[in-house]
Amino acid sequence: MSSKFTGTPCPLYRTIDDEWLLTGTKDLYNTTLIDVDLTAVNVDWQTVAVDGTTMFIGCRMDLEHEIELRRRGVSFLRAPEGLPYRPTRRHLYTWQELMEGFSPLLDRSTDLKIYQHYENSKSCPSVTEALWQRLHDFSIDEGLRRLLDFSADGLPRRRVVGIMGGHGTARTSPDYETTLRTAKLLTERGYFIASGGGPGIMEAANLGAYLADRTEEDLRWVLETLAVAPTYRDAGFNEAALKILSHFETGAESLAIPTWFYGHEPSNLFASYIAKYFSNSIREDTLLAVSLYGIVYAPGSAGTTQEIFMDAAQNHYVTFGYVSPMVFLGTQRYTVETQLYTTIQQLAEGRDYADALYLTDEPADVLRFIEAHPPTKI
Template sequence: MREIDSIAAFRRQHGKLKGAVVQGLDLRLQDLDWSEVDCEGAVFLGCGFPDGVDLESLRKKGALIFPTIPGLPYHPHRHALYSREELMEGWTHEEDLSRDKRIYDHFHEQGRTQADVLELMAQRIHDHAIDDALGDLLEGRVENDGKKKVVGIMGGHSTPRTDPYFRKVALIARALTQRGYYIASGGGPGIMEAANLGAWMGNSSVEALDEALEILCEAPVYTDEHYVQRAQQVLEMHPHGCSSLAVPTWFYGHEPTNLFSLRIAKYFSNSIREDGLLAISHYGIIYAPGSAGTTQEIFMDATQNHYVTFDYVSPMVFLGKQRYQQDTMLFDCISQLAEGKKYADYLLCTDDENEVVEAISSYQLAGK
């Protein structure tokens, strides 16, 4: 079934919708003689129809119509990933009334795990729609640049902008973006912001990146009063950055939207989000210092590599010898686990950002 997920694509059909899936479109302003529409086998997912359209007649002609669910601050059948502008809509310096915050408040008012069946169904539909939109992006159908070579970057959400590893990660993400890789992060603050910042600055000089870091460091942590404003200031100075991906979740406490990611795949289900972020990072994952969440991601990634879950193995690069070889010995643990397995050849622990970039760049996608 062909997917129709934009108004432009819908108009090109000229009413010939047989066997098509029309996903999350507002069709109320479309000038179309609906009585003549060929919709046998068509599926309409959460679409808005003009007043007066006889939906029953469309059903009799073979259409399957999934209605919109009222009272939600999000669109379950959305057809694209989020943008920072969409999530930040309604935010002001004085008060956070953003769409992001409204969805978060709704999610937690409903109860993250005890919501009613309609709400839970809407959340699952929403996350499936995000999966579908993410697939379109990574396969090259959104930015028309071919299949993405995704590199994930993980690390602590509480890492301040003043931390040396924040700059290291930004430099790594910038260099990999310049080499044609597509950076993906967990979409929050700390190391995740550093990753998306570095990617955004992919067309800029190191001096320009350092200038941006000076501005950001005026509000080092996400609880600082002017945290968001400093990011906005950098974007005003560099409005045309490179694309990257953020994969955040509403499951955890509300944190400011990561403003340096052009594409945002935000989920309700944290388990789907975490597993998916690891799964799409075919060209490796870089682990900067982090705490329990990063440790969990390390073992989830090792499991996927160990059992070749997705028919390939990929690099696991640990940035921070103190953290991963001395404080926790996580690198030694993963190295022992990998003995005799293919991914043993793709493990590295270093403090040198250039070694990280070269390790990722020298990797060839390795399957079973």
Template sequence: MESGILINSLTAWYNYTKENKDLTDLVIQGINFRNEKIDWSQFVYENTTFLSCAFNRNQATEVISHGAIVYPKFKNLPYNPNRNTLYTYQELLEGYNFENDASVDLKIYQRFVKNKYNPPLVEAMAQRLHDFNIDESLRRLMGFDKKGMTEKKAVGFMGGHATRRGSEYYVKVAKAAKLLAEKDYYIMTGGGPGIMEAANLGAYMAGRSDEDLATAIEILSDLDFDNQIEIPRDYLAKNYVNNALKVLEMFPNGKENLAIPTWFYGHEPSNVFASHIAKYFSNSLREDTLLAMALYGVVYAPGSAGTTQEIFQEAAQNHYGTFGYYSPMVFLSKKRYVEDTSLYSVLHQLAVDQPYKELLYLTDDPELVSEFIQNHPPVPV
């Protein structure tokens, strides 16, 4: 039998065991068996694991007596380690109010930050199991083949999370993401505010007019900072989320796209323009996963240290062909990446005599971003 099979629903359990009684190497996760009448003696158990399943006492005793490993359910957590779907903004924002934020997202962060650097064993296991299940949900969503290519033509956007709504590169990123989404590229971001929100917004607005996009950005940019002397970051405005919800109400049923944020860097309101949210506890897993999936290209708008790290992380993946393909790297801002930092020049020099050198591109034009990615598909290693 195939090893490493994960079964996480009663339907999947009965479909599998209807004709197959060998449970060797199976992981059965998060299923409630209490009301099921099952003859447990009919199965072969070898390295069979029941993880966070619900049994009555007799069932659990019998399963263990046949040699299965049974891990108990995690209790009193604000998140479900055994979830088998990605998040939605509705789930994460449940309970949100700027004056008294009681959102699910914040409750999870507050639990996480208590032992951020040294979680106890049970907490660490729960977090890792949660992130594994986010991995599994992403694999189903993206449709990976055996060579690591995805059914969806994923393009990632990176850049500063403090970029203001309505600013030059917020608008340019939204336009570039919209153009690419209209060519059936699947837009994905790090899931935060700023450039990441702009890209998810642009993808969401695919198929609508440029005037509609401009209207959406105008609504988003009308922020109330309670007359503070120093204007804080956009996501601290009282109506930051409400303005985004107004855009969703005005322009419903946008194009599907993906956000991959983390609780590691702190709490920020959820990006409501992402139809799927793959939120991780582990930032390193989250960053590696995002770049590994963006095989059709990554677009870098102006950002700071985090964006710079992601640039060289992707460069290393391209340099060594880590994920089986060389992918386009597009830099959106000549000023940022040549005049201010020389990052593009450094990377261009690093890529001399390397296959991915022809996949590097520098521009200030959202339309040229789209054209370059369309004309430069990923190259097999």
């Protein structure tokens, strides 16, 4: 079975220059145009093939042309003014966009405004609100498709390794540092780190990627800087992160896939690309689906345990056509405090992914195992 990110891209035209007008395409059957400004463009719509399968979402054009197209069966959809988010997006988020409006004294960030809006309708959204949220999450899917650039064989051209673990892990914890060093090593070898985008282990993953090729002295300074605000509930949490970004103005790229479902947890500031979803279930499945080069499980609680079994199910049934490594980073957590590693070994017995399981406490071992066990097509 193919991933939702493989195969023929969805027939969407988002921009004028490189995806539609300059191509000379006249056939818009079974096509949705999203967020295209056509007010300043001279189009002879009589020469364009449209019908009831053509839809314009969030597009702008002269009223007379819209009426003409409506008479030919075209549907139009526009989001209301005043939404704190754009239902149709051309790109993934950046931390700068989400943090716009933030200050240590008063948080008026875009991220918080969207969360507050979502909280008011999370339990029972109106039909239109549900529609805008679904369109938004679809746009995020499309942004990921372009970013990761899946080939015809179903693998992303960026070698994505996911790192999962507890959101409450303190910046002063040994698990945080181990995760940071693991992500750093993997990034230095050309892997593209993806995390759940929140604090704790997720922040350590994106930060470790950002610090690729930095010195040991740099790492010690970073950890000391973060120690002033160990958890996201501590005052100065974002300020410590911003201090690091100010000190190291550039860093290696990585991906975060968070959700407003857990919006009280701030998105970490170290990912280059943020694919933030309203739907947590879509977000969870997506994070696992794109991490085809392996997933590393640092210590975590119920959420991490859920991800372990979801990942095991994908490997067990070869959901996306590949078996991928599952690396458990924490012997104490996964064999003493819990028996999760043993349980997954038992489930995998006689299956293709039995050889893709690994348990260690060392970042260098993680790298060696993942390099020795690329995704296996079944």
